[in-house]
Amino acid sequence: MTVTAKIDVKNQDISESIRKLLEDILKTEIIQAILVSQHLPMKKMVMPTLVTDPDHLDGIDPLAPAFPVNAATIAARLTRKPIGEKIAAVLRPCEIRAFIELVKLNQAKRGNIILISVDCPGAFQNKDYLKFAGQNPKEATLRFYKKVMDGNAVEVEGVELATACKACEYPVSENADIQIGLYGMKTDESILVKAQTEAGDHILKQINLSATNEPAARQTAINSLITKRSSFRDEMFLKTTETTNSLEKISSFFASCVNCYNCRVACPVCYCKECVFVTDAFNHDSFQYISWAKKKGIIKMPTDTLFYHLTRLTHMSTACVGCGQCSNACPNDIPIMELFRTIAHVTQKAFDYQAGKSIEQKPPLSIFCKDEFQEVVGIND
Amino acid sequence: MSEFEPTIVAFFCNWCTFTAADLAGTSRLSYPPNIKIIRVMCTGMVDPQYIIKAFLEGADGVLVSGCHPGDCHYINGNYKARRRIKLLKEILPQFGFDSKRLRLTWIGASDGIRLAEIMRTLVSQIKELGPSQSKLSMVI
Numbered sequence: 115m116t117v118t119a120k121i122d123v124k125n126q127d128i129s130e131s132i133r134k135l136l137e138d139i140l141k142t143e144i145i146q147a148i149l150v151s152q153h154l155p156m157k158k159m160v161m162p163t164l165v166t167d168p169d170h171l172d173g174i175d176p177l178a179p180a181f182p183v184n185a186a187t188i189a190a191r192l193t194r195k196p197i198g199e200k201i202a203a204v205l206r207p208c209e210i211r212a213f214i215e216l217v218k219l220n221q222a223k224r225g226n227i228i229l230i231s232v233d234c235p236g237a238f239q240n241k242d243y244l245k246f247a248g249q250n251p252k253e254a255t256l257r258f259y260k261k262v263m264d265g266n267a268v269e270v271e272g273v274e275l276a277t278a279c280k281a282c283e284y285p286v287s288e289n290a291d292i293q294i295g296l297y298g299m300k301t302d303e304s305i306l307v308k309a310q311t312e313a314g315d316h317i318l319k320q321i322n323l324s325a326t327n328e329p330a331a332r333q334t335a336i337n338s339l340i341t342k343r344s345s346f347r348d349e350m351f352l353k354t355t356e357t358t359n360s361l362e363k364i365s366s367f368f369a370s371c372v373n374c375y376n377c378r379v380a381c382p383v384c385y386c387k388e389c390v391f392v393t394d395a396f397n398h399d400s401f402q403y404i405s406w407a408k409k410k411g412i413i414k415m416p417t418d419t420l421f422y423h424l425t426r427l428t429h430m431s432t433a434c435v436g437c438g439q440c441s442n443a444c445p446n447d448i449p450i451m452e453l454f455r456t457i458a459h460v461t462q463k464a465f466d467y468q469a470g471k472s473i474e475q476k477p478p479l480s481i482f483c484k485d486e487f488q489e490v491v492g493i494n495d
Numbered sequence: 496m497s498e499f500e501p502t503i504v505a506f507f508c509n510w511c512t513f514t515a516a517d518l519a520g521t522s523r524l525s526y527p528p529n530i531k532i533i534r535v536m537c538t539g540m541v542d543p544q545y546i547i548k549a550f551l552e553g554a555d556g557v558l559v560s561g562c563h564p565g566d567c568h569y570i571n572g573n574y575k576a577r578r579r580i581k582l583l584k585e586i587l588p589q590f591g592f593d594s595k596r597l598r599l600t601w602i603g604a605s606d607g608i609r610l611a612e613i614m615r616t617l618v619s620q621i622k623e624l625g626p627s628q629s630k631l632s633m634v635i
Contacts (some may be wrong), residue, residue: 424547428547428582465582482574486578493616
């Protein structure tokens, strides 16, 4: 029997209840370090921190509606090689899905880490978060939670959630070892904690928790949230297709792109050590530009903008988890996530694949079968 | 006005289709000169990037052709190519590129006659589609 338990919430402070749980987990000594978001003392921004001393869990704020980086890459970095110690990471569902992709791409090891996830109501864009957090960010987090827990709010105090989050149909992680449940719970009184794998169960059994059953209301709440977000997502797909379905439209979509490649750096599943677009293959000779320009009388500088984005789509769209960090990173506010998710939805469907869903499902471009996709062969159709 | 002459970039694998093209030549078979052949060692080395580049540079069509399934000199390169073409045929039409502009065929080393036939058909198909949208407009 796997552990399903509840943790009491005092003074409506969910963060404190989670802090206590993480402290207990760290004290079991099965886990030597926890990766968890917290407010840096010098600034309000929330960043992932690796904590080995339970005393340093005081500043944590895993519920803060801030999502500065997709920590899947950090978790990958921590697990790439065995270190003889076990770590845990508190990640959002999309970070876990990205992590699963990285495991399949041989960039991370699943066995070396305990994944803890909290039900995710979404987050703000970076700029919006700082506006929202104000002087007392920890208190702002609790205000945020109160407002969004019913699953209906997409803005809090006039600040809108990131579009990626509004369109996310995975608010609860299926692949976390330990899931902390908020949806469908009376979060003023208690929150849910349950083991979803043997490894998670092993840890929770070392901690003194009061067993409970998952309330039926929880699944109902989650389902209705998923329905709502899916319909927002489908609408987003339609709108995006409408604005990008020709060369002219896609060019105007990317017209303000300055080839900074921030979207690729922020992308958790773009894992190449050296992207082809920064290699010598794209360090063109000066005369090359003139000869290109002469062909049509004009070229846009810097060149290869659309080439870059289309190539990235072929390279990573089957692994895209829709976390929205690309949009977050864009200095010119191009809604990249909208486009990439729209295309990713098409490509993942074509290969009957869902990014981050399971470790077993092989990445589409890493395998092949003998008698498949006959429809793309030949010149008649 | 003169007839539209399309540019078709063709990636031929060294072992089968390129050999077939050689055979077509030595057999004095003729096919339209619109096909610009790029010899690659295997269709499995055709990165989707090459095909995107060809289209963005104004190619009206791209043909990738290699050994029949089971005949790949490198055992399974053509199976990998097929998945990549499938991927591109999902992505490119999203941006208004007609999926018919991208073709994948298997042409064995002894199929010189078939190669010439396919080239003729392909060129007339692309002529019917007209110039690609990237041919005249500026690509960013």
